[in-house]
Each structure stands twice: as C-alpha cells, then as structure tokens.
Amino acid sequence: MKRVKVVVVGAGVVGFSAAVCVAESLPSCSVTLVAEKFSPDTTSDGAAGILFAAQFPDIPLQRQKRWFKDSFDHLLSIAHSAEAPRAGVMLSSGCQIFKDVPAVRRPFWGDLVIGFREMSERELRRFPEHTFGQAFTTLKCECVSYLPWLHSRFLRAGGTVEQRRVSSLDELAGFDLIVNCSGLGSKTLANDTSVHSVRGQVLKVHAPWIQHFTRDGDGKTYIYPGIDGATIGGTRQEHDWRLELDEEDTAGILERCKKLEPSLENAKVVSKWVGLRPSRKNPRLEKDMVRVKGRKVPVVHNYGHGGWGVTLAWGCAVDALGLVRESLQEISPQAKL
Structure with a gap:
C-alpha cells in the first residue's frame, strides 16, 4: 500500500514535536521535516524553556489546559528518566512575584504544576517592592539539547529531514498533507498578517549558587x-524585528535582575542572545484546505505560540496529530490510521 506523504514545515520545538508525534503514531505515513534553520540556529534554542503559560482570550480554557497538561506530563516523564541530561529536561522550583495582587490569584495551570501555593509574608520580605507571590515546581526544557534529542527520535521513527527555505506552499506540491509549524514564516506561507514578532533578548550567566528561579509577574524580568x-x-x-544585540537592553536586564537577586553582581556574563518570538492574539491550531499547484491539499496549521512555544509544543503536537488523522480520513476514508 502506498504510504501517505506528510511534510512538516519548521524545525523549532513546535515543528519537531509535531513531526515526532506524526512519525511515531502513523506508520502508514512517510514524514519529512523541511526547514531553513535547524538547531542551534532556531528561535527555540535561545528560549529559557520554563513551563508556565499565559491564558489566550479566544481558545476554550479546557483546550489550553489539555495543551499544558500533555506537555507537562511528557516532559516530566523525560525528567524522571535516564534521558533527562541528554534531552536537557529538569525539574525547577522557584517563585513568580507581583508588585500588585493579580486579578487571578491561581492561574489555570496552578493545579498542573507541582506544589503550587501562595508565598508567605516572610518569603516576600526578600522582594520589598512586591506584595504577592506564587511558589511552585515546574519543568525547564533547554532546547539546545532537546531539539537534537527530538531530531534523533524523529529519525529513529523513520522520518527524514531536508534543509531548505520554503517560500510558498507550491514548493511542497509532492506531498499529500502539510503540517505548517513555520512560526513567523506563516506571515508569508499562510498569508497571515496577524503574525508578528515579539523581540526577546536574554543573557546567559555563570551563577551556580543560584538554585531557584525568580520571575517578575510583568513577564520581562526573570x-x-x-x-x-x-x-x-x-x-x-x-x-520589533531587530536581531542585533542592544547594549541598552543588556544593561537594563542586568539592572532589573540584580534588583531581584543581588548576588548576580558577581556573575560572569557568558553569552548574549536575541530571538524573535512568533506571536499572534491566539495560537493557530486548526485544519485548512489549500490549493497547491491546482490540487487541493489539507493543511494543519500549528503556529503563533509567542513566548510559550516550549510550554505548549508537545500538547499542541498531540492536538495537531488528531487533526492530521481527521484530514487523512477525509481524503482517504479507507486509510488505516
């Protein structure tokens, strides 16, 4: 029986997660991942990779919870396995602090991380400008290790990769189904004008004495x-589409972070990094049908996660797999999936 040819566009954490899910779950499919850039040159590689989430306004909360839970459970199983150091996945404990009490004191993901609680007055004394805090244990997934690990897993599942730029879906005319995980590339590939860049600049520092994370609820200082x-x-x-380092941003990051953690005064800056998060009001995870060189081809869109790509990648990949199954059943009702 002829195998269905599926292509996944994008080699960031969202793309590779989707590719692995499809390749491992649908042996009747031949899966190819196509991207211009691979690790260590993707936006995902620079992500801090800590798991918690924003709430998107137009997506049912139960669906968002499922994305988060599926991602958390997947990474937790890796963190508890012998693969943890090779995959770059670890448990991480710490706190999120706020200058004012937030409207929602317990976010939807509070029951999905480990040991979520409000911080005591004694704990908050360390942060005199902040009046409220949440302490919990979550996961950290470092994509500089995780992406090569997923890449190997994809190849073991029979997947193939091609490194090339895709400027139009017409260039994918040889495939039966497209999974679009192209991030900012969807501005062109999906003609989606709502996709925009959110520029992120971070520093890597050598500070082995710091064992717990701290995140300001403003989302900018962590x-x-x-x-x-x-x-x-x-x-x-x-x-903001600038990929150049901004030394004013560097100085601002150091100043804000030292305010939360004064011992960073003694930390050595090891590297500086800039990335462009692929953002939109809500992530797009849905089926579509497009015309590729005169032929109707099903597309599963999975992009626009902004700064929450690592957090949601596996859960969205599981969801995307379900949409791939549905799409394939529609074009070939007799297919065994």
Missing part, C-alpha cells in the same frame, strides 16, 4: 537557573 548556567532576561518588544 532568572532561570539551568543545567549549564542561568538565563536572565529579558525583553518583550512587540513588532
């Missing part, structure tokens, strides 16, 4: 210790 150095940041600059 300290995330990792396997090899701590990531501190950051910036959230909407519609």
